[in-house]
Amino acid sequence: MHRFSAVMVTLLIIAPALADHRFVVVKPVVEVEEEVYTFVPADNGAGPTWCSGAPTLVRMGETLFASGLETLPDFKPLHNVRWTFWKRDATGWELQQVDPKERTREPCPLVGFPDGRLLMSVNPTLVTDPERHAGPARPELLEFSAADAKQPPKTLSPAWDGDPPFAEHTYRFFGADAVAGEALMLNQISYSHKEWALLKRDGTWAAGKLMNVPSRPGDIHAYRPPYNLHRTNYGSVVLKDRAAYVTGCVSYANWDRAGEKELAEILEGKSARVQLGSLANRRRMMFTWTPDILAAPFREWVEVGSTMANGGWLFPGDLWVAPDGAAHVLWYEGPMPRRLRDERFPDIKLTHAIKHAIVRDGRVVHRGTLIEGGEGLADEIPQSIQPRFQITPENRLFALYYVSGTNSAANRVSENRLVELLPDGTPGTPVVVPLEHPFRMAFTATPRGGSPPSNLLDLFGVRVDGPPSTICYARVRMEYKAEQ
Secondary structure, eight states: OOHHHHHHHHHHHHGGGGGOTTSEEEEEEEEEEEEEEEOOOOSSSOOTTSSTTSOOEEEETTEEEEEEEEEOTTSOSSSOEEEEEEEEETTEEEEEEEOSSOOBSSOOOEEEOTTSEEEEEEOOBOOOOTTOOOOBBOOEEEEEEGGGTTSOOEEEOOOOSSOOOOBSOOOOEEEEETTTTEEEEEEEETTTEEEEEEEOTTSOEEEEEEEOEEOOTTOOOSSSSOOSEEOOBSOOEEEETTEEEEEEEEEESOBTTBOHHHHHHHTTTSOHHHHHHHHOEEEEEEEEEESOTTTSOOOOOEEEEEOTTTTOEEEEEEEEEOTTSOEEEEEEEEOOOHHHHHHHOTTSOOEEEEEEEEEETTEEEEEEEEEEEETTSBSEEEOOSSOEEEEOTTOOEEEEEEEEEEOTTSOEEEEEEEEEEOTTSOBOOOEEEOOSSOEEEEEOOOGGGTOOOOSEEEEEEEESSSOTTEEEEEEEEEEEEEOO
């Protein structure tokens, strides 16, 4: 879309909101768009954005810090990448450090604190045989200094609950309480549970377990044998005064109209293990919490979203806990494969949506749809599998997502949009973020990772129109005022 057209659309869609004094009038101003680094795909199942729910970008005043990945060409998957550590100041982006000796599989999330500490969650492999593709690992935290980002980090070794069998697959969650100076990491153990470790403000550790989602009657796991627990992946964690809030999605092969009998018919004559894996998808969006991670266990998992009714899939976006304790959850929902729909379920519409829910004291008190498109609906299609929240210093909440397709004027669209959400979940009218290069996936400088609430929207990820092997950055200033 041309910039002139984008401006016109922005003006048109702001106008209806002017009469509602509960919302602010937002003008997103793009200040920076630039490439940061390129990478060679590691072919190990995990690229730089694979830790989608854990932060990799931290803002400290006018300075940004980010973690990245570099593929090691002399090593085979899976342990064939290493972390990189970046800084952006007034002179632009500069690589500060790379891991000098360890190898890993996954990206390494990053959080920060007002005192200038930066913590990176790492998971170096313990495998020394170059022919062995998987094996045990050693989760740690690396402590960097914002004042001297090129100084080698200090290694912090968590005191875990027992001797957990950590491996290269962590499905890692990581978050920080910037005010308290504490951090919480959760690493996956097979299909059973996550081990958590809390780095307390005095430098000591506490640890425990978060069990995965229990199976229900009729649930069919993606793989054999039929596990009794389903792991929660790609979610987020918020740590706030030692209350901990966790989201994640759960995969199933079955759904409401495809139980054991129907799946057997679909898979007739095919390898059950391989084909069940191909049919499985992330179908339930889950939430759990504890009011005090040191004194109370995590509560039972709560379902905040599901595509079990239509065979579609979903993916976590973001999590924010408001000052009143309400947890806001954001996620994407997409359709089942078109070929499967056409062959077996022709009555089901293929649709895409961005969803929002509010959970209070472990109970879902609001569910809403921010945008939905597809068959039988608008031709503007939300395709942001990882929509994000932006929180302002006044604790105003905005959601960011990507839209493509055709608008009501029959013009092609490809744009990021911002929409304000009131405390009760009511959405305002979206505005276009006039980026020359929209993002299809981006990390933000989020309070979950220790960055302060801000009117600067920092985006660090992959552009829609750029190569998937290039990580880019954009800075957008949110100018706004309450309508009088």
